[in-house]
Amino acid sequence: MELDDAYANASHIKGAEGYPPRWQAKAKAFRDGLGGRAELGLPYGDSPRQAFDVFRPQNAAKGTVVFIHGGFWRAFDGSAWSHLAAGPLARGWAVAMPSYDLCPQVSIADITRQIAVAVRSVAARTEGPIAITGHSAGGHLGARMLDRCLIPDAVGQRISAVVPVSPLSDLRPLLKTTMNEDFKLTEQAAIDESPLFMTDRRKVPVTVWVGADERPAFLDQARWLAEKWHADHVIAPGKHHFDVIDAMEDAQSDLVCRLTA
Template sequence: MDPEAEYNNRARVPGSGAIIAGWAGRAAAFRARRPPEVLAYGPGPREAMDLFLPDGPPRGAALLVHGGYWQALGREWGSHWAGGLLAHGVAVALPSHDLCPGATLAGIGAQLEAAAGALHRRLGMPLLATGHSAGGHLAACLLARMPCVAAALPISGVFFLEPLLDTSVNRALGLDAAAARAASPALWPAPCKPLHAAVGGAESNEFLRQSREFAAAWDGTWEALPGLDHFTVLEPLEDPAHPLVRRAAMLAWQACAGLRIA
């Protein structure tokens, strides 16, 4: 197994740069149509989230964390991903956080905990944590650590961090083996809360393995979405009728109602 080939998704997916560049335009157009409430969760310039509220009282709430391997992007790249859940009456907040190497994984985790707490106080309901790639890792961490996070749906997440040690990703992270294990939610005690992991069916064997083994470790469920790669796997979030969005909405609704999902 070549870790660099398995985890360097920008190199692995042809046209990935154009896909990512397209996110910014689609996100800006979405914000123009539906301006968010900006909710600060800390004093730093990146410690804020864009909160999109549905028409009518929210039936649930989701914190949606961007990817970028903890070292790139921000909330302004993904506003359009809120569209599917908003149509189901779910409020969606997209937080930014500080980036490596200026920040540590522990520091970023603490920021997201502050963001989840601020969103919970703002809306007064339990949360669904979701996110893409590194955001999927952070969503899993929130499920384990935050009582206000009642369910999680990570998308193409990284839950075992040791395979990243010998890749270019780790240049900014600066992890050693002990730190990678400590930051791997798959190695933590399962939180006994609802978990569903999704991953693109056209992703690398390692990304498929990560979701499959993490879901098994935490007694959750998982699925591979046919034909989707590490970047196109986000496209379903814009479609209210897509089964992934319907599942996420159900998790958010039932989290809000305080129900345990079978």
């Protein structure tokens, strides 16, 4: 359809097919190296995919970073990204990584509600501030967690920062992609699920992060959200859609510092 190529990442990244197996291998090695500091498969809902992993620092956690994976709401689970916890862990923060059910078995609105339950479940198991980040579709979901209708005040007041990475902020263009055969979005549903049009947003520090070498559509999506929310806007030089999240592994990166400030 009209915008299929605009939102196609893999076909515009050299060696794209090699990234998923590398992510999986690094994630497994990271989990194996943590031993008892990795709590895996903690349920928050009824289906097998409604579960999250928690990685804890060596000492009492200063707070918790929630990382929400991407995959256009149709692919992956939290287990592919465990290694991205390295940066926050090194700064003394715990990291929680939820999985969720995927389209077309559920709708994007269903996934949003699942992640809201996951954040509440993480909050019940942790103390201190909660910083939320996510990549691509996960960036959309992370931004949606600032909706006061989704997160109760007792939890929302603990949210210290939100950093959507390469987020989808306006879902209406996806109506013009073949992916919508799985999403089954209508115009109104796309508006309702778009962070750009949230009307009752919790005001916390937000940084919208995107790679300079990403597809123009993703640069637009990030810019729209940063402008609408008057948020900080970081365009990471030399980064594309698949490596823009590598900064999560580096405790000294600006991305991790903003999450754990």
